Amino acid sequence: MRRTLKAAILGATGLVGIEYVRMLTEHPYIKPAYLAGKGSVGKPYGEVVRWQTVGQVPKEIRDMEVKPTDPKLMDDVDIIFSPLPQGAAGPVEEQFAKLGFPVISNSPDHRFDPDVPLLIPEVNPHTASLIDEQRKKRDWKGFIVTTPLCTAQGAAIPLSVIFSNFKMTGAYVTTIQSLSGAGYPGIPSLDVVDNILPLGDGYDKKTIREVTRILSEVKRNVDEPKLQDVSLDATTHRIATVHGHYEVAYVTFKEDTDVNKIKEAMTNFRGEPQDLKLPTAPEKPILITEEDNRPQVYFDRWSGDPPGMSIVVGRLKQVNQKGIRFVSLIHNTIRGAAGGGILTAELLTEKGYLEK
Amino acid sequence: MRRTLKAAILGATGLVGIEYVRMLTEHPYIKPAYLAGKGSVGKPYGEVVRWQTVGQVPKEIRDMEVKPTDPKLMDDVDIIFSPLPQGAAGPVEEQFAKLGFPVISNSPDHRFDPDVPLLIPEVNPHTASLIDEQRKKRDWKGFIVTTPLCTAQGAAIPLSVIFSNFKMTGAYVTTIQSLSGAGYPGIPSLDVVDNILPLGDGYDKKTIREVTRILSEVKRNVDEPKLQDVSLDATTHRIATVHGHYEVAYVTFKEDTDVNKIKEAMTNFRGEPQDLKLPTAPEKPILITEEDNRPQVYFDRWSGDPPGMSIVVGRLKQVNQKGIRFVSLIHNTIRGAAGGGILTAELLTEKGYLEK
Amino acid sequence: MRRTLKAAILGATGLVGIEYVRMLTEHPYIKPAYLAGKGSVGKPYGEVVRWQTVGQVPKEIRDMEVKPTDPKLMDDVDIIFSPLPQGAAGPVEEQFAKLGFPVISNSPDHRFDPDVPLLIPEVNPHTASLIDEQRKKRDWKGFIVTTPLCTAQGAAIPLSVIFSNFKMTGAYVTTIQSLSGAGYPGIPSLDVVDNILPLGDGYDKKTIREVTRILSEVKRNVDEPKLQDVSLDATTHRIATVHGHYEVAYVTFKEDTDVNKIKEAMTNFRGEPQDLKLPTAPEKPILITEEDNRPQVYFDRWSGDPPGMSIVVGRLKQVNQKGIRFVSLIHNTIRGAAGGGILTAELLTEKGYLEK
Amino acid sequence: MRRTLKAAILGATGLVGIEYVRMLTEHPYIKPAYLAGKGSVGKPYGEVVRWQTVGQVPKEIRDMEVKPTDPKLMDDVDIIFSPLPQGAAGPVEEQFAKLGFPVISNSPDHRFDPDVPLLIPEVNPHTASLIDEQRKKRDWKGFIVTTPLCTAQGAAIPLSVIFSNFKMTGAYVTTIQSLSGAGYPGIPSLDVVDNILPLGDGYDKKTIREVTRILSEVKRNVDEPKLQDVSLDATTHRIATVHGHYEVAYVTFKEDTDVNKIKEAMTNFRGEPQDLKLPTAPEKPILITEEDNRPQVYFDRWSGDPPGMSIVVGRLKQVNQKGIRFVSLIHNTIRGAAGGGILTAELLTEKGYLEK
Structure with missing residues (x-):
């Protein structure tokens, strides 16, 4: 003990x-x-x-x-x-x-x-x-x-699975983030009532920069393209949700890539915390939802066990032969902090x- | 008269x-x-x-x-x-x-x-x-x-300018839409308080289908790629805003394409309504905002003259040599209806x- | 057992x-x-x-x-x-x-x-x-x-303590209720975004009627005024909160009545469930908060043990010699249902x- | 001119x-x-x-x-x-x-x-x-x-009509106020998303104090009770509405008082601005709504001409022989400022x- x-x-x-x-x-x-x-x-x-x-x-x-x-x-x-x-x-x-x-x-x-x-x-x-x-x-x-x-993690965790196993050439992420990510007092109420608050270049950039560093440290099963040849971008926003960052990602590949293979890789994704059975490790770091109107912030942010430790990925879709889409939801103050x-x-x- | x-x-x-x-x-x-x-x-x-x-x-x-x-x-x-x-x-x-x-x-x-x-x-x-x-x-x-x-228009108007003048190969749109687009009583309140409502496959598809038909009818200054070779996708959502659909678009091209050229094309975009000086035609169908935290739904949805007739495009960015990003905001019940x-x-x- | x-x-x-x-x-x-x-x-x-x-x-x-x-x-x-x-x-x-x-x-x-x-x-x-x-x-x-x-309970529980121990002549309640009280789909989102929804005469009346029946069944330590001589009223509303009915009550008395006595009576209030130590009985059915900006719906609706079983009363105030004010917060789907x-x-x- | x-x-x-x-x-x-x-x-x-x-x-x-x-x-x-x-x-x-x-x-x-x-x-x-x-x-x-x-005006304008014409003994006001009253940045978003923010003793008191001064300066058609014998109170809150303060008032009288007489007095209320036909004077300072689910903040705050200059009063009700209730809605940054x-x-x- x-x-x-x-x-x-x-x-x-x-x-x-x-x-x-x-x-x-x-x-x-x-x-x-x-x-x-x-x-x-x-x-x-x-x-x-x-x-x-x-x-x-x-x-x-x-x-x-x-x-x-x-x-x-x-x-x-x-x-x-x-x-x-x-x-x-x-x-x-x-x-x-x-x-x-x-x-x-x-x-x-x-x-x-x-x-x-x-x-x-x-x-x-x-x-x-x-x-x-x-x-x-x-x-x-x-x-x-x-x-x-937190924002970077919501993208980087699923993208790391993709980047390490598939020949990813680009990832373009749109975030719809919650208020708690900005602390208290944080975001003024008049910025988010009947409004969407774009977080601007600075926030976009720091998200990209962190995702980039994380991907650079991933152990890969494919060896191309090199990270420096992968295009990454983020467009960030905040709205009037309390907890939970929701992110939409479009991902492109060098060659034909089957979205079902990606779904499978995410489903099977485990890491050291799972192998070591760490007390705060969720059984599955990524939970896949099949329903086309999920994940929803209110209902899915507390997913996993301990609650809030699993990212929920859904709306996985083959956009074209070399491109897919997914959305992810991360509890920003739990998994993300x-x-x-x-x-x-x-x-x-x-x-x-x-x-x- | x-x-x-x-x-x-x-x-x-x-x-x-x-x-x-x-x-x-x-x-x-x-x-x-x-x-x-x-x-x-x-x-x-x-x-x-x-x-x-x-x-x-x-x-x-x-x-x-x-x-x-x-x-x-x-x-x-x-x-x-x-x-x-x-x-x-x-x-x-x-x-x-x-x-x-x-x-x-x-x-x-x-x-x-x-x-x-x-x-x-x-x-x-x-x-x-x-x-x-x-x-x-x-x-x-x-x-x-x-x-x-309305949703299709918010994407199709700026995309039509791009598609007709540049060798666009794909456009990937994430929408964050307002409640009025669903009519009254429309969306239950418990779906959007502290939540984001994904609109699901059906709504995604009809958006793509309408954008596709509109682009197919645009007069082009470039003749490739053919529309059937252009990849279009949409991921649609609704949140607790009253009016105004906000959309983030990632656009890819066959060759190096300068975002400033695209900005210029959008700025200069005029159509028959402007030539004919129709009473409800805004001077500029697309207004460009340079501020990186705009457009904002609350502040920009009534843009143009008559109010609500201009789409506001902003956050234009060169993502890579062959890719750009922009966001657009359309007043869904005015310009969009x-x-x-x-x-x-x-x-x-x-x-x-x-x-x- | x-x-x-x-x-x-x-x-x-x-x-x-x-x-x-x-x-x-x-x-x-x-x-x-x-x-x-x-x-x-x-x-x-x-x-x-x-x-x-x-x-x-x-x-x-x-x-x-x-x-x-x-x-x-x-x-x-x-x-x-x-x-x-x-x-x-x-x-x-x-x-x-x-x-x-x-x-x-x-x-x-x-x-x-x-x-x-x-x-x-x-x-x-x-x-x-x-x-x-x-x-x-x-x-x-x-x-x-x-x-x-639920709405009637939020008023009736604290009022029953007052009515049974003090010579109450009237109680005038303004409610600010949550969405979950109306079920799902319930209240349309456009009724509560940037709005307050008055619930109208019908809802006001049924609230009063239920409070009246409950007070009529309370065992009293004072014997006047008779219930039929007590004036009761409610003005009811719904806003965009998910759970928790917040109610403001002005209460009048036949004679000088000390708000501290009322606070004491509420604090000490226990009933059969507490005597019998029923598993779902909170230790205190009414919790008093002294802070003048509490109770707050988000922070206090889950009060008590089991969570949501205690009503929180606050902002107790001597308005005049024969009148007091208090606010109460009840978790409408827990204690209230x-x-x-x-x-x-x-x-x-x-x-x-x-x-x- | x-x-x-x-x-x-x-x-x-x-x-x-x-x-x-x-x-x-x-x-x-x-x-x-x-x-x-x-x-x-x-x-x-x-x-x-x-x-x-x-x-x-x-x-x-x-x-x-x-x-x-x-x-x-x-x-x-x-x-x-x-x-x-x-x-x-x-x-x-x-x-x-x-x-x-x-x-x-x-x-x-x-x-x-x-x-x-x-x-x-x-x-x-x-x-x-x-x-x-x-x-x-x-x-x-x-x-x-x-x-x-602004908060004091929403109460004081209708109450001045009552106080000057009827033997009012008390007025107990519950306010549900909008965000713009607190300026920008003003209220933190986390205070009002899925929440009600009580404004506390200080705000309650200043509201009462201002209403008291205004009533003390009104020309009265009745000469009792004296203002010092009138009980006034306010319980103040803010919620996630952008503009418009909504207030519920319970009013008591020394003698039997007919709510229809009060409605009539409010309807007929005019002042010097109307007599002088001042350009910003609304034709009627108080508009009465008969519908039991009005006024509503979203729909009625811009009432009058110029828009926002009329207060809307509704839900007028005889609570008992010596008591009535009404609600008022004031555009806080227009009429109220x-x-x-x-x-x-x-x-x-x-x-x-x-x-x-």
């Missing part, structure tokens, strides 16, 4: 923070031990949190005091989960890693450091070994591992990176 | 019917003379209508009595606008055409009759001549002309089809 | 039906044994249900076949839960009761039969004895018990009405 | 600012001459404005440059409209008034200065004479006049306060 790991959750009252709290409360060996907040230090967590998820604040957590983000107070903490916002996250995470803490970050600040893994446990688990390089190079006892942008972070911690535990 | 045309509007209390009423009240020579309804016959229009558009019911219309859909009562009517629902529309429209009425239909029932025009005045105005064939073949004094599905119907009536007037 | 009761759920795929399924799956002694549907007979429940609630369809239920509403197939069923729609419910429920089944109904059809209880277990549990009268009078072996309209039905079944079990 | 007044609009790109721009563009003698903004100085108005209202930016305004809020640049300006936010407004408005400008303010900062009118032209027009006192006391050539909070401001300017013009 595993020893219990005590977790500190930074930004514990935020939209990703609450999912860490909720999921870790039921975790077999990682326990929420330190809840760090900002505006609400010294108050009971249950009083100050905006619990924008299912159920109510777990009883055992309700009276835990929110504490400052101060490593000196975290002597007995074994692991740091950091869903801090862009800009704020970077220096804090470095400080913790330097002091010897393992940091799992959902923030963008270190996602493109070449010695920092950008990890989806089913997709590029071997990149965990960058930790060794990172520690050596930076002379750190701790380390930083990042998880990708907190759940992904916990699964990453479990993988790193297995790989020995969390031993004292 | 044109003689005044008296118009009957079938389904005048519906979501397209109200736009006919609103626009014709201010029309220089077509006047709303007969408002046909169903559940509300005998009552004042202003009392029974659900005015789901800007402003209030025009004063001069408020007390007009809603009447039955009965040709015998329409002796002095010159033209019929029919936004009746699928299934109901077909036989009624035939009956009117047979009796000598010109019928402009926004309904799908006759859209694929080979002798019935499926007309977008700027795109395939020459297909109006099918009327002659139709009259001869069916021995009718009147005739039926149809306008395409009532406004398109009125513009069609004006074109047919110019072409002499509405002379007694 | 209780013997297991096998339950049939009529309308099991509806919005209340799914909550019965969800809650009974975890119930200690009432088990979902027969799922009756209409359009979906013969299909696996998990395939046809629209699971508009938390989580996913329970695994053990997913493959249960939806069956017809036919008593002949229900030999081993011990209890019927009937959230059937108005009109459809009445005759079906009578048929079952005649054949010997205990029927717990969430439908309005029998709510005003004088020999049928309109039961809120904490408020008027003694009215269960009407069952004896009902059986005798109708010569039935089974019986019908009804639960009140399925949860209320299950709690009623538990109460009747304790009272011996469910013995064979 | 009136001389043309050149108006400066402060905060011209805000949600009230745009209504000033829209309405003044069509005004017979007040013209938008100076558009003051903050973040967008130097840019064309049409490029930077978020036009969250009907239609498109007027052509004649589109290219006007946004300028700083600097009196030195406003030599030829005759009147200042100030919908600046709380806190920012106060000192700026004083500065302008000191320099000789007439300032019409929609901001709260000066609403309770005893020498500053809090003016609804139909309700308390005589309070305009406070301007004389204000000028004398402060030794200003200009002056400040304020309009009340910009339209009210323009109507005030017209009244002051008639009263001679805008002569040079």
Whole structure:
């Protein structure tokens, strides 16, 4: 049996923070031990949190005091989960890693450091070994591992299956994203009532960039086209849904490619987390729906077990001999953030990176 | 000066019917003379209508009595606008055409009759001549002309500019459509609150089919690839916006194609309605927006003059050497239905089809 | 230990039906044994249900076949839960009761039969004895018990505490209700996007009528004013929330009345379900929130344990010496329907009405 | 004929600012001459404005440059409209008034200065004479006049008719307000998607306080009860509607009072603006709707002529012999802000306060 790991959750009252709290409360060996907040230090967590998820604040957590983000107070903490916002996250995470803490970050600040893994446990688990390089190079006892942008994961997980097994030449993704991805207060209401909010070039680009890095780290069964010859694009939007990023992808191939083969590959897709039976690993990372009006955000975002850990793919279609279409739905704050972070911690535990 | 045309509007209390009423009240020579309804016959229009558009019911219309859909009562009517629902529309429209009425239909029932025009005045105005064939073949004094599905128009208008001037090989469209396109009561609220409603295979297919017919009737400046070699696809959805269909299109080409050339072609795009200075013709059928977070449904759907008659295209981007992306926004009940119907009536007037 | 009761759920795929399924799956002694549907007979429940609630369809239920509403197939069923729609419910429920089944109904059809209880277990549990009268009078072996309209319960539960302990002269309630209260397809989306839907005189009246009957059956600690001298009114609306009815009540009194006394009475309010420790009884039927921006529908509708069984009351205020205000939030499909039905079944079990 | 007044609009790109721009563009003698903004100085108005209202930016305004809020640049300006936010407004408005400008303010900062009118032209027009006192006391050539909070107006306009003609003892108002009342960015989307946002004690109180001041200035036809003996309360909320505050009022009386008399009084209600035929005065300040499911925000907020200047009252009901209920709907940024401001300017013009 595993020893219990005590977790500190930074930004514990935020939209990703609450999912860490909720999921870790039921975790077999990682326990929420330190809840760090900002505006609400010294108050009971249950009083100050905006619990924008299912159920109510777990009883055992309700009276835990929110504490400052101060490593000196975290002597007995074994692991740091950091869903801090862009800009704020970077220096804090470095400080913790330097002091010897393992940091799992959902923030963008270190996602493109070449010695920092950008990890989806089913997709590029071997990149965990960058930790060794990172520690050596930076002379750190701790380390930083990042998880990708929720939007990028919704595309990258199914695309990684395609890219590693079929001669993909391009993927063109249109996203219809939920509000929780932007945090709170986040998106002004007048931007999304009777409206669609285009997220603009910057968001499009960072999505493409992250998908590109992830695909570059996938182990492939085909060796062409090279990634640099694959055309990737994203057109991103937000609408008035609370959780769940819905994405439509058109994918082109070098040669005739059967959509049923792709469906089969996605259905059979498993990764290290499944092989290792990690507690937060869903049995199937990708669930296929056959109904032509699914997935639907309201009904399918909590798919998988633990809920929200499986991506749902549907509307698979042969568009032409060398092109297919699919849509995917990812729970952005679970699989795309907190759940992904916990699964990453479990993988790193297995790989020995969390031993004292 | 044109003689005044008296118009009957079938389904005048519906979501397209109200736009006919609103626009014709201010029309220089077509006047709303007969408002046909169903559940509300005998009552004042202003009392029974659900005015789901800007402003209030025009004063001069408020007390007009809603009447039955009965040709015998329409002796002095010159033209019929029919936004009746699928299934109901077909036989009624035939009956009117047979009796000598010109019928402009926004309904799908006759859209694929080979002798019935499926007309977008700027795109395939020459297909109006099918009327002659139709009259001869069916021995009718009147005739039926149809306008395409709103969703299809939002894609087909910009795509027609591309297809006629560039060597397009494929177009892959993701739609995010508004509720008014489904009429009232239409979409249940629980389908779109905190949700995205995929419209499914049937809706995808009819969109593709209509775009295909329209492109097949465009006059081209390039002669390849042939339309049958062009791959077209659509993935359709509805969300909780009231009016305005937003569509994202990825377009591929046979050879290197500069997105700026495409932008220029769209900017300069004019058709017969503009040449003829038809009253309902917007100066520019396509308005280009340069801002990367536009078009937005709430702010841009009423674009052009008359409001709602211009499509707004934006987020134009060179995706790769042989591929571009754009988004378009069409006011579905104006340009995509009532406004398109009125513009069609004006074109047919110019072409002499509405002379007694 | 209780013997297991096998339950049939009529309308099991509806919005209340799914909550019965969800809650009974975890119930200690009432088990979902027969799922009756209409359009979906013969299909696996998990395939046809629209699971508009938390989580996913329970695994053990997913493959249960939806069956017809036919008593002949229900030999081993011990209890019927009937959230059937108005009109459809009445005759079906009578048929079952005649054949010997205990029927717990969430439908309005029998709510005003004088020999049928309109039961809120904490408020008027003694009215269960009407069952004896009902059986005798109708010569039935089974019986019908009804639960009140969700909207009426949201007002009646807190008002019953006030009416039984203070000299209340009037209560004026404004409701802001959720969509699920109207079932599916229910409210058209165009009625609630950027809109408030007034529910009109009929809905106002039925709310008042049910509150009146419930208050008439409350055991009082004060004996004036008489109920017939108490003025009750409701102004009802629906908006685009999925679950949770929010109600604002202004209450007037014959004499000076301290809002803190009322708060205390609500806080301390317990009923037979709490005394009997019924499994579905929340510890506190009414939870008081002190924050002036709570309760909020999204965050508080799942209050209590089981989730959704406690009403949350807040914004308690002394308006004048003889008047107070409060707001209440009730989970309409849980406490206001399925949860209320299950709690009623538990109460009747304790009272011996469910013995064979 | 009136001389043309050149108006400066402060905060011209805000949600009230745009209504000033829209309405003044069509005004017979007040013209938008100076558009003051903050973040967008130097840019064309049409490029930077978020036009969250009907239609498109007027052509004649589109290219006007946004300028700083600097009196030195406003030599030829005759009147200042100030919908600046709380806190920012106060000192700026004083500065302008000191320099000789007439300032019409929609901001709260000066609403309770005893020498500053809090003016609804139909309700308390005589309070305009406070301007004389204000000028004398402060030794200003200009002056400040304020309009009340939109929420307060929605209640105060119909209540003033009741209070001045009937022996009202109390009024208890529940508001369901729109997002535009909070400005942009204003309310976070996650506060109103699938939620109701209670506005809390502070907002409740300021609403009551403003209604109280307005009623204290009404000319009454009855002389009891005194205002200090009238109980007033408000429970305020915001939901996901764009424009339009909907309010439910329960009103009590000292003696038997016939709701039909109240309906008649509201129907016949006219004020100085109607007598003077001011250009922005609607023919009827209060429109009565008889349908029990109206007013509806989407359909009725633009009522009156100019659109949005009439309040719609409906669901009038005799609750008991000494009590009635009604609901009102006010367009918060028109009647409740910009339209009210323009109507005030017209009244002051008639009263001679805008002569040079």
